[in-house]
Amino acid sequence: MIIHNLLADKAYQKIQIYCFSGTGNSRNVAIWITQVAKENNIESQIINIAQIDRISIEPPEPDSLVVFISPIHGFNYPPIMLHFILRFPKGKNKVVLMNTRAGMLIGKFITPGITGIAFYLSALILIIKGFSIKAFMPVDMPSNWISLHPGLNHRTVKYLHEKNKIKVEAFARKILKGKSHFKALLEVYDILLVPIAFGYYFIGRFFLAKTFYASKDCTNCDICIKACPVKAIIKVDNRPFWTLNCESCMKCMGNCPEKAIETGHGFIIVYSLIFNMILLAVFYKYFDLYFFPIDNALVKMLLESVLFIALNTLWYRIIHYLMRFKKMERIIVFTSFTKYKYWGRRYKALKPD
Numbered sequence: 001m002i003i004h005n006l007l008a009d010k011a012y013q014k015i016q017i018y019c020f021s022g023t024g025n026s027r028n029v030a031i032w033i034t035q036v037a038k039e040n041n042i043e044s045q046i047i048n049i050a051q052i053d054r055i056s057i058e059p060p061e062p063d064s065l066v067v068f069i070s071p072i073h074g075f076n077y078p079p080i081m082l083h084f085i086l087r088f089p090k091g092k093n094k095v096v097l098m099n100t101r102a103g104m105l106i107g108k109f110i111t112p113g114i115t116g117i118a119f120y121l122s123a124l125i126l127i128i129k130g131f132s133i134k135a136f137m138p139v140d141m142p143s144n145w146i147s148l149h150p151g152l153n154h155r156t157v158k159y160l161h162e163k164n165k166i167k168v169e170a171f172a173r174k175i176l177k178g179k180s181h182f183k184a185l186l187e188v189y190d191i192l193l194v195p196i197a198f199g200y201y202f203i204g205r206f207f208l209a210k211t212f213y214a215s216k217d218c219t220n221c222d223i224c225i226k227a228c229p230v231k232a233i234i235k236v237d238n239r240p241f242w243t244l245n246c247e248s249c250m251k252c253m254g255n256c257p258e259k260a261i262e263t264g265h266g267f268i269i270v271y272s273l274i275f276n277m278i279l280l281a282v283f284y285k286y287f288d289l290y291f292f293p294i295d296n297a298l299v300k301m302l303l304e305s306v307l308f309i310a311l312n313t314l315w316y317r318i319i320h321y322l323m324r325f326k327k328m329e330r331i332i333v334f335t336s337f338t339k340y341k342y343w344g345r346r347y348k349a350l351k352p353d
């Protein structure tokens with residue numbers, strides 16, 4: 001096998017790409033890699049981790065190059081990919097870690113997204129399992145997080161798509177020759193994001209994320225329910241309802257033919273702000289006096305933080321529960337930014353060509 005590979009100037013016989021993608025960016029990158037593999041007569045396979053048994057995972061073939069690719073969610077791989085890597089069987093393969101993250105465009109300059117701890121954490125897990133890491137590669141594809149920022153226009157999406165295709169092809173040629181690529185590790189500031197990444201994993205993803213709501217334009221076609229990679233959307237009150245399993249991958253919003261899925265910005269942000277203001281006022285007027293007459297500033301700060309997180313969680317769970325009801329439609333849609341034309345451009349990656 002090794003002699004055959006050397007004669008053919010091939011470092012690998014096969015490349016196996018484990019991919020998760022919400023709106024298609026990571027899927028595109030995976031496809032671009034397989035195209036380069038094909039040019040080099042290397043067999044390739046894309047494994048969509050949302051469609052396989054993620055509990056008893058088949059080990060990769062012993063001599064293949066293993067690639068993991070996924071978007072970044074909250075400065076880390078999303079839970080679906082993270083848990084997949086945690087459950088991945090032990091092996092000795094060479095591994096490439098890739099992500100797609102939030103690229104934007106200022107003039108002709110592509111502003112990079114932020115990988116956070118995704119590479120460090122996954123590399124650590126995989127090294128412990130016996131794998132050796134050959135390369136890291138972030139790809140700044142068009143950002144799909146339109147709950148948080150206005151959707152990108154078509155010109156920007158096209159520009160980022162074309163530039164990244166060239167970049168990914170060059171990278172694929174390099175790794176398929178057996179070379180390493182560790183430039184991404186120069187982004188050392190990512191380490192500073194450890195607390196935020198953990199905060200997002202344990203709290204933020206439940207709070208920020210599950211604010212989707214089907215407006216009255218919903219025709220109950222169930223495309224969102226069928227498309228959801230983690231089966232997080234269920235039918236409640238005869239309309240889609242997003243459970244806490246949702247990964248906020250944006251696939252549902254990007255695919256809805258009626259653009260009926262909105263993010264409840266106002267509902268969550270404004271009302272939570274009002275709730276917190278009331279909470280603060282009550283806290284400093286009464287609680288501080290009667291319940292926590294403690295002198296130690298650190299203990300007091302810790303108690304305050306625990307109380308705020310607990311009450312906010314409770315408040316959010318109430319809001320999330322109320323979102324089950326059709327009657328909430330007007331109040332959510334009325335205060336949502338995604339219903340506006342400028343903000344609400346939906347995102348779906350261009351065809352990989």
Ligand SMILES: Cc1cc2nc3c(=O)[nH]c(=O)nc-3n(C[C@H](O)[C@H](O)[C@H](O)COP(=O)(O)O)c2cc1C
Nearest residue numbers: 022023024025026071072074075101102113114144
């Ligand atoms: C919930 C959520 C969180 C995100 N967090 C980050 C982030 O921390 N850093 C970043 O660079 N991009 C972030 N993004 C942007 C996506 O990683 C990026 O658009 C990615 O290319 C989407 O890939 P996909 O189309 O394969 O799902 C986030 C997107 C979403 C929806």
